[in-house]
Amino acid sequence: MAAVEVKNLVKHYGSIEAVKGVSFTIDKGEIFGLIGPNGAGKTTVLRIIATLLQITSGAAKILDYDVEKQPNEIRRFISYLPEDAGAYKTLTGKAYLQFIANFFDVKKTQEMVQKGIEIADLDERINDKVDTYSKGMKRRLLVGRTLMTNPKLAILDEPTSGLDVVNAQEVRRIIKNTAKQGAAVLLSSHNMLEVEYLCDRISLIAEGKIVEEGKPDALMKKYDANNIEEVFTKVVQ
Amino acid sequence: MSALGNIIKKEMKELLTPATILPIVFVAIIFGSMGNVIGGLEEESQEVPVIGFIDVDNSNLSSIVTSILNDYADVVFNSSNINDKQEGLETIEREDGAVLFIIPQNFTVNIRNETPSEIEIYWIMKGAGITDAISSGAVEQLIYTINTNISRELIQENATVNATLALNPTVRNETTYFKGKEMPGLSPGAIVGMLSSQSMLIPIVMMMIIIMAGNMVISSMALEKENKTLETLLTLPVKRTSIVTGKIVASAIIGLLLSIIYMIGMSYYFQGFGMSGEANLADYGLVLTSQDLVLIGISLFITLIAALSLCMLLGTFAKNYKSAQTLTVPISMLAMVPMFITMFVDFDTLPLALKTLLFAIPFSHPMMAPRALLFNDYLLVIGGIIYVAIFAIVTISIVVWVFKTDRLLTGSIKKKRNNNLKGKLFSMRRFR
Numbered sequence: 001m002a003a004v005e006v007k008n009l010v011k012h013y014g015s016i017e018a019v020k021g022v023s024f025t026i027d028k029g030e031i032f033g034l035i036g037p038n039g040a041g042k043t044t045v046l047r048i049i050a051t052l053l054q055i056t057s058g059a060a061k062i063l064d065y066d067v068e069k070q071p072n073e074i075r076r077f078i079s080y081l082p083e084d085a086g087a088y089k090t091l092t093g094k095a096y097l098q099f100i101a102n103f104f105d106v107k108k109t110q111e112m113v114q115k116g117i118e119i120a121d122l123d124e125r126i127n128d129k130v131d132t133y134s135k136g137m138k139r140r141l142l143v144g145r146t147l148m149t150n151p152k153l154a155i156l157d158e159p160t161s162g163l164d165v166v167n168a169q170e171v172r173r174i175i176k177n178t179a180k181q182g183a184a185v186l187l188s189s190h191n192m193l194e195v196e197y198l199c200d201r202i203s204l205i206a207e208g209k210i211v212e213e214g215k216p217d218a219l220m221k222k223y224d225a226n227n228i229e230e231v232f233t234k235v236v237q
Numbered sequence: 238m239s240a241l242g243n244i245i246k247k248e249m250k251e252l253l254t255p256a257t258i259l260p261i262v263f264v265a266i267i268f269g270s271m272g273n274v275i276g277g278l279e280e281e282s283q284e285v286p287v288i289g290f291i292d293v294d295n296s297n298l299s300s301i302v303t304s305i306l307n308d309y310a311d312v313v314f315n316s317s318n319i320n321d322k323q324e325g326l327e328t329i330e331r332e333d334g335a336v337l338f339i340i341p342q343n344f345t346v347n348i349r350n351e352t353p354s355e356i357e358i359y360w361i362m363k364g365a366g367i368t369d370a371i372s373s374g375a376v377e378q379l380i381y382t383i384n385t386n387i388s389r390e391l392i393q394e395n396a397t398v399n400a401t402l403a404l405n406p407t408v409r410n411e412t413t414y415f416k417g418k419e420m421p422g423l424s425p426g427a428i429v430g431m432l433s434s435q436s437m438l439i440p441i442v443m444m445m446i447i448i449m450a451g452n453m454v455i456s457s458m459a460l461e462k463e464n465k466t467l468e469t470l471l472t473l474p475v476k477r478t479s480i481v482t483g484k485i486v487a488s489a490i491i492g493l494l495l496s497i498i499y500m501i502g503m504s505y506y507f508q509g510f511g512m513s514g515e516a517n518l519a520d521y522g523l524v525l526t527s528q529d530l531v532l533i534g535i536s537l538f539i540t541l542i543a544a545l546s547l548c549m550l551l552g553t554f555a556k557n558y559k560s561a562q563t564l565t566v567p568i569s570m571l572a573m574v575p576m577f578i579t580m581f582v583d584f585d586t587l588p589l590a591l592k593t594l595l596f597a598i599p600f601s602h603p604m605m606a607p608r609a610l611l612f613n614d615y616l617l618v619i620g621g622i623i624y625v626a627i628f629a630i631v632t633i634s635i636v637v638w639v640f641k642t643d644r645l646l647t648g649s650i651k652k653k654r655n656n657n658l659k660g661k662l663f664s665m666r667r668f669r
Binding site for chain 1 (some may be wrong): 471490647
């Protein structure tokens with residue numbers, strides 16, 4: 001059973017067809033990258049899988065649960081990190097992690113918070129209000145929030161956005177570890193180096209359609225490219 | 238275009254949106270309507286009053302009274318038999334009249350003996366709004382004219398007449414009939430004055446709470462969007478109903494706490510002006526029982542929930558904190574309309590269209606409840622609670638439905654289209 005199975009996914013916003021029949025699968029323990037230019041439909045696909053948007057037609061299943069029909073069940077084992085996510089400014093970093101953990105297994109709440117604190121790696125600043133955090137600190141807190149719940153599917157939209165090189169590398173390492181522990185990861189990023197480093201498989205999406213899919217090495221070979229950025233440019237052109 | 242002109246054009250385009258204009262138009266309409274109502278009341282107070290009289294004395298001075306009444310009022314009942322009093326009252330009530338005058342026996346004799354003579358005045362009071370007292374002004378004017386004419390007569394007959402008697406030849410003995418209660422010794426103005434604390438306190442407090450708690454809910458939704466926390470919240474294992482209920486209940490609790498603080502402050506304010514008058518009301522059996530207070534509490538709480546669910550629905554339209562402030566305007570207006578109406582006019586005396594409008598606005602019910610309960614109008618209060626509860630359930634259901642759709646995240650389609658086009662243009666430039 002695949003962790004994620006998307007078939008002929010179509011999404012309309014009124015008369016605009018944002019996603020035009022997208023299909024892909026993600027296995028357990030696999031990091032799958034969805035890359036494409038702005039407005040290609042990446043975030044829409046991510047939001048549909050995160051149970052935020054309704055499907056116009058087609059189907060999406062996560063661990064055999066239907067995204068349309070069983071969103072409440074799916075929300076128990078997924079975790080979504082939006083590109084421009086924020087945290088409650090009046091809470092401290094720790095209180096925010098506690099607030100999120102309270103929605104999950106009561107017995108594992110403290111374990112989750114501890115894990116979140118470790119991933120966020122904010123030292124004593126974890127006890128300060130989110131309002132006082134820099135953009136990078138906020139992002140680390142949110143990555144901690146996303147991965148502390150041990151999700152079976154982590155949906156990450158630009159996970160290292162706003163992070164410096166050192167912190168970005170650390171977050172990438174954590175994402176790799178999450179996948180090694182059996183979680184599926186659906187990732188979207190504009191950073192092609194990141195995609196190349198992290199993803200086991202990638203899909204290139206343009207104007208709502210998947211135009212190419214495969215392992216990074218195989219795609220580079222197919223398009224005679226030195227890196228994924230070149231592949232991306234060639235495919236989109 | 239000059240730099241200044243360019244900036245002015247941009248600023249005006251940003252500021253002149255439907256969200257800015259519509260609330261102002263709404264406020265203008267409300268104030269326009271209020272002006273018309275006040276104008277109507279002024280006309281009403283100048284209309285010839287509909288009255289009746291029984292002249293038992295049938296004497297020289299009583300004829301002065303009756304001739305003034307005939308000249309300056311629309312007399313719908315006229316008798317000289319005191320036994321016709323009940324019939325007179327019924328006729329006046331039927332004819333939508335205001336008062337029955339009874340000129341008792343020995344009216345002239347008493348005045349001639351230098352004793353001010355009594356005029357019995359039986360008021361048929363229709364409503365306890367401030368404007369209902371204003372409309373009795375025409376009758377007060379009649380009484381003034383009667384006294385002036387009797388004084389003139391007394392002075393013409395005898396220039397050395399007792400000055401005190403000449404200034405006040407008559408005394409009033411007033412009784413008011415209101416909502417099935419007979420209140421001896423009270424005029425409509427006095428009753429309105431006594432009821433004014435109930436008439437004003439609850440509506441003002443209710444309006445303040447709705448505006449403040451409503452603002453909290455709308456802003457909470459707007460801040461979830463502005464701070465980008467909504468998407469995360471909606472992907473957590475929590476039912477949409479719990480999110481909606483949680484936000485509403487939290488604001489309702491804060492709103493109730495605020496209402497208690499406000500009520501304490503406002504009641505001291507009214508007491509300071511000597512407007513409470515609760516002791517006097519109790520003398521006439523007009524007291525709120527513990528059961529009444531429970532009903533008012535239920536009405537307040539249910540209305541607060543209904544108001545907040547309506548605010549929550551509006552909050553789903555808020556794009557950010559700034560737009561949330563604009564969205565509180567219709568709620569404020571909806572709270573102000575019943576506040577002004579219930580303060581100035583009695584529900585029972587309103588035309589059917591206004592009655593329907595007032596009943597339809599859920600915020601009206603706790604504002605009307607205290608006065609209705611004082612006069613045992615349980616049907617209006619309990620009916621109101623049921624209506625507001627249904628309103629709240631329906632609104633919450635709509636909010637939950639909205640939470641389950643894309644509406645919260647996608648906003649307007651037009652915006653999405655622009656983003657999409659921008660994305661395409663950007664991608665074309667970038668990858669060409």
